[in-house]
Structures are given as structure tokens and as C-alpha cells.
Amino acid sequence: MKIFSIGSEGSLKKSIQFLNNTITEAQEERNNRNKDETFDDDLLWTFMKKVQVNGHILPSSAIMGTILDILLAGRDSVATSASWFFWLVMNNPRVEEKIVHEIITVLKKTRGEDKGGSKVTHSIESPYGEETLEWMKDPLTYEEINSLVYLHATLLETLRLYPAVPKIVRYAICDDILPDGTYVPAGSDIILSLYSMGRMKSVWGEDCLEFKPERWLSTDEKRIERHEDGYKFVAFNGGSRICIAKYLTYLEMKSVASAILLRYELSHVPGHQVTSKLSFTIAMNNGLKVNLKRRDLNDFNVIN
Numbered sequence: 187m188k189i190f191s192i193g194s195e196g197s198l199k200k201s202i203q204f205l206n207n208t209i210t211e212a213q214e215e216r217n218n219r220n221k222d223e224t225f226d227d228d229l230l231w232t233f234m235k236k237v238q239v240n241g242h243i244l245p246s247s248a249i250m251g252t253i254l255d256i257l258l259a260g261r262d263s264v265a266t267s268a269s270w271f272f273w274l275v276m277n278n279p280r281v282e283e284k285i286v287h288e289i290i291t292v293l294k295k296t297r298g299e300d301k302g303g304s305k306v307t308h309s310i311e312s313p314y315g316e317e318t319l320e321w322m323k324d325p326l327t328y329e330e331i332n333s334l335v336y337l338h339a340t341l342l343e344t345l346r347l348y349p350a351v352p353k354i355v356r357y358a359i360c361d362d363i364l365p366d367g368t369y370v371p372a373g374s375d376i377i378l379s380l381y382s383m384g385r386m387k388s389v390w391g392e393d394c395l396e397f398k399p400e401r402w403l404s405t406d407e408k409r410i411e412r413h414e415d416g417y418k419f420v421a422f423n424g425g426s427r428i429c430i431a432k433y434l435t436y437l438e439m440k441s442v443a444s445a446i447l448l449r450y451e452l453s454h455v456p457g458h459q460v461t462s463k464l465s466f467t468i469a470m471n472n473g474l475k476v477n478l479k480r481r482d483l484n485d486f487n488v489i490n
């Protein structure tokens with residue numbers, strides 16, 4: 187296929203070239219390394235090592251195809267979901283308070299009481315500026331993030347109402363019959379509206395349009411009770427083509443959400459309209475503009 191050097195095809199060509207160069211440079215850089223030195227592997231190199239076949243590294247075109255796949259599937263989906271998550275939380279102060287309360291409860295358990303008042307030096311480069319809680323020094327660990335059950339429920343509820351991939355299209359290569367008896371002739375397109383399926387009364391009940399993280403939880407709110415059935419909760423699809431990064435997404439989003447909500451209160455920028463734009467992902471038309479105010483954790487009795 188010929189790609190022209192004009193308009194969007196031109197910029198696609200440039201982007202592909204850029205990716206190719208990045209992969210070649212990364213390979214050269216690794217090959218020239220002094221064998222005795224130790225280095226932290228970055229994601230690209232970790233991936234390149236993984237895709238060695240019979241001792242040979244795959245050609246850069248194959249690596250590029252896979253990287254493009256992961257970039258395209260993993261960037262807008264998470265960014266879009268994060269926008270809807272923060273927007274829903276901002277509009278539901280009760281939910282926001284419960285999330286922050288949960289994070290603090292978990293941190294008190296894992297990191298002990300924080301006396302506050304000391305200037306914190308981060309173990310990694312931090313975008314948050316000066317902080318006064320020891321807790322803020324290190325990002326939440328995997329175990330801490332896994333303990334955030336209410337936050338997890340809020341994320342599931344966000345993805346139910348705003349599945350980043352709102353529809354999936356399938357093509358029938360031969361005649362078929364669906365489990366409910368519907369006849370599907372060869373050549374048909376089948377569109378699965380993940381968006382509609384997340385809002386069906388028959389699946390989610392009368393309150394299907396309400397934002398209610400509690401619907402996922404046991405009565406004591408200590409665990410996720412509603413079965414995350416891949417054919418009911420379809421934001422990641424189900425079956426053999428289920429998203430390969432479902433659990434990575436949970437980890438990524440819970441990590442970002444807890445880091446931000448622990449430090450900031452988010453509020454609306456006056457006049458900024460939030461509307462959705464249906465495309466491959468369910469994006470926000472003009473993005474999400476927010477005002478950030480440093481959160482006073484004294485409201486949550488953190489500092490004793």
C-alpha cells in the first residue's frame with residue numbers, strides 16, 4: 187500500500203518513521219552497552235527482549251506493529267476513562283470523600299500515623315511541589331492499591347457508564363445463529379454497543395443511569411461483590427478477545443486517581459462544557475478543564 191506524503195497520511199508516514207528510528211536507536215544503544223554495567227530496562231527494551239524468537243530479536247517492523255497496537259489501544263482509552271472518572275467524582279462529593287477516606291485508612295494501616303509538618307523529599311521526581319506528609323514520599327505500592335476497594339468500584343462504575351471503547355464491530359464470514367436464535371447471514375456486520383449494554387435496565391436495574399459505586403460492593407463495602415462477568419460488564423469485551431490490559435488499566439488508573447485525589451480537590455472551571463464525542467473512543471469534546479486546590483487532609487483527621 188502506498189502512503190502519500192500529504193495531509194494526515196503525511197503525518198502518519200512521519201510518525202511511523204519516528205517510531206522506526208526510536209526502535210533502531212534503542213537497539214543500537216543496547217548493543218553498544220558495556221556488558222559489565224547494569225542498567226534499568228525501559229519498557230521498550232523489556233518488550234524487545236521478550237519477543238526474541240529462537241535467540242533472534244524480531245525485525246523492527248514486527249516490534250513496531252506491536253508497539254503501535256499497544257500505543258493506540260492503550261493511550262486514548264485510559265486518558266478518556268481518567269477524564270470521565272474525575273468528572274464523575276467531581277460531581278459526586280460524597281463519592282470523592284469516600285475515596286479519600288479509604289486511601290487514608292489504607293495508608294494509616296500500611297505506613298502508620300503521619301505526624302505531618304516535615305518537608306518531604308520525594309524518592310522519585312515529583313510534579314507535586316513541596317509536601318508536608320511523609321506518606322506522600324513514595325507512590326502507593328501494588329498491595330496498597332489493591333486494598334482500595336471503593337476506588338475500584340468507582341472505576342468499574344465509570345467504565346460501565348462511559349466505556350472508553352463504546353462499540354465493537356464484528357463481521358460474519360459465514361452464516362451463523364446467535365444463542366438467542368437470531369439468524370446472521372454471511373457478510374453481516376454486527377455492532378455491539380458496549381455503551382448501551384452498560385446502561386440497560388434489564389442488566390443493571392431501575393437505577394442503571396445513576397452513578398453508584400456501591401452497586402458493586404458487598405453491604406459492608408469491604409469487597410467487590412457484583413460479579414465482574416465479562417458478558418455483563420463489557421467495557422473490556424469478554425471471551426477470547428478480551429482486552430489484554432484490563433488489570434494493567436485498573437492498576438494505572440487507581441494509581442493516578444489516588445495520587446491526585448490525595449493531594450488535590452478538583453472543581454469545575456466556570457463556563458467549561460463537558461460533552462461527549464463518539465468516535466473510536468468516547469472522548470470529551472473539549473477535554474476536561476479543572477481547577478486544583480491543595481487538599482487539606484486535616485479535614486480527614488490525618489494529622490494527630
Ligand code: HEM
Pocket residue numbers: 255256257259260261263264267345349350351354355420421422423426427428429430431432434435
Ligand atoms: C480504560 C482502558 C481500556 C479499555 C476500556 C479497553 C477496552 C478494550 C476492548 C473493548 C477491547 C476489545 C476490542 C475488540 O474486541 O474489538 C480491547 C482490546 C485490546 N486492548 Fe484494551 N482497553 C483499555 C486499555 C488498554 C491498554 C492500557 C492497553 C495496552 C497497554 C490495551 C491493549 C489492548 C489490546 C492489544 C487489545 C487487542 C486484544 C486482542 O484482540 O486480542 N488496552 N480493549
